[in-house]
Amino acid sequence: MNLFKGSLIASLLCLSPLCYAQIDDIDAKTKAKIESIIDEYVSTHPEIIIRAMQKLEHDEQAVQANNVKNAGIALRNDSTLPQINTSRAKHYIVEFFDFNCGYCKVLEPMLERALKEFDLQIIYVNIPIIKEESSQSAVFSQAVYNIDKKAYFKFHKYFMTPGYRSADTDTLKKLCKEYNVDFNKVVTELKSKRPHERISKSIAQSTNLKISGTPYLIIDGKELRGAFRDYEQLKALLKD
Known part of the structure; x- marks a missing residue:
C-alpha cells in the first residue's frame, strides 16, 4: 500500500x-x-486519487491566493518600506527585488512608465538573496530611507541601473556626498540595527509567500512570479 x-x-x-x-x-x-x-x-x-490530488492542489492555491492578497494589503500600508504614492492609489504593485537582479533592472523602466500612465502605488521590498553585496546595498539603502525618504530613490536608481554597481564603503561615501546625504547619520542608523531588522523582516515575508526568486510581484492582490515579457503585459494587467 x-x-x-x-x-x-x-x-x-x-x-x-x-x-x-x-x-x-x-x-x-x-x-x-x-x-x-x-x-x-x-x-x-483510481480516478478518486486524481480527484483528491486536484482538490489538494486547488485548496493550496486558494490558501496561497489569500495569503498574497492579505500580504499586499499589509505591505502597501507599511511605512517602513520605500514606496511611491500612497494606498489611496487605484492600483498597486509590490515588488520583491534584489539590487543585483538583472531581471529586476529590466523591469524598473517599465514600472517608471506605468507610474506616468496609471494611478499607481509601488512598494519596494528588498530581499538580498543573490550575493553578499546585495545585503550591503540593501541595508545601506534602507538606512538612507529611514533618515531621508526622498534621497533613498536616488540610491535606488543608482543600484537599479543595468550593469554592476559597487556597494563598497568608498562608493557609498561618494554617493552620499553626491546626493547630499550625511554619511555619518547613515552609519549611526546602521548601528541601530533598524535597517537590518527591516531587511530580515522582508526576507521572512518572502518565505511566507514561498518566493523562490526575484522579481516577484503582487499586482492589485494577485501574484506574478518573474519578469514581464514587455510593457504591454504589465499595462494589460493594470487595465484589467
Whole structure:
C-alpha cells in the first residue's frame, strides 16, 4: 500500500460512522477488513486519487491566493518600506527585488512608465538573496530611507541601473556626498540595527509567500512570479 493510498484510507476511516469511536478501539480483524474494502475500491477507481490530488492542489492555491492578497494589503500600508504614492492609489504593485537582479533592472523602466500612465502605488521590498553585496546595498539603502525618504530613490536608481554597481564603503561615501546625504547619520542608523531588522523582516515575508526568486510581484492582490515579457503585459494587467 503506497503512502498516498494509506493516507486516503485513514481519512476515509475517520469519515465513517466509526469515527465516533476511537480508531484504536477497533479490533484488528475489523480494521483490516475495512482497510481491505477501501483499498480495493481505490484500486478499482483510481480516478478518486486524481480527484483528491486536484482538490489538494486547488485548496493550496486558494490558501496561497489569500495569503498574497492579505500580504499586499499589509505591505502597501507599511511605512517602513520605500514606496511611491500612497494606498489611496487605484492600483498597486509590490515588488520583491534584489539590487543585483538583472531581471529586476529590466523591469524598473517599465514600472517608471506605468507610474506616468496609471494611478499607481509601488512598494519596494528588498530581499538580498543573490550575493553578499546585495545585503550591503540593501541595508545601506534602507538606512538612507529611514533618515531621508526622498534621497533613498536616488540610491535606488543608482543600484537599479543595468550593469554592476559597487556597494563598497568608498562608493557609498561618494554617493552620499553626491546626493547630499550625511554619511555619518547613515552609519549611526546602521548601528541601530533598524535597517537590518527591516531587511530580515522582508526576507521572512518572502518565505511566507514561498518566493523562490526575484522579481516577484503582487499586482492589485494577485501574484506574478518573474519578469514581464514587455510593457504591454504589465499595462494589460493594470487595465484589467
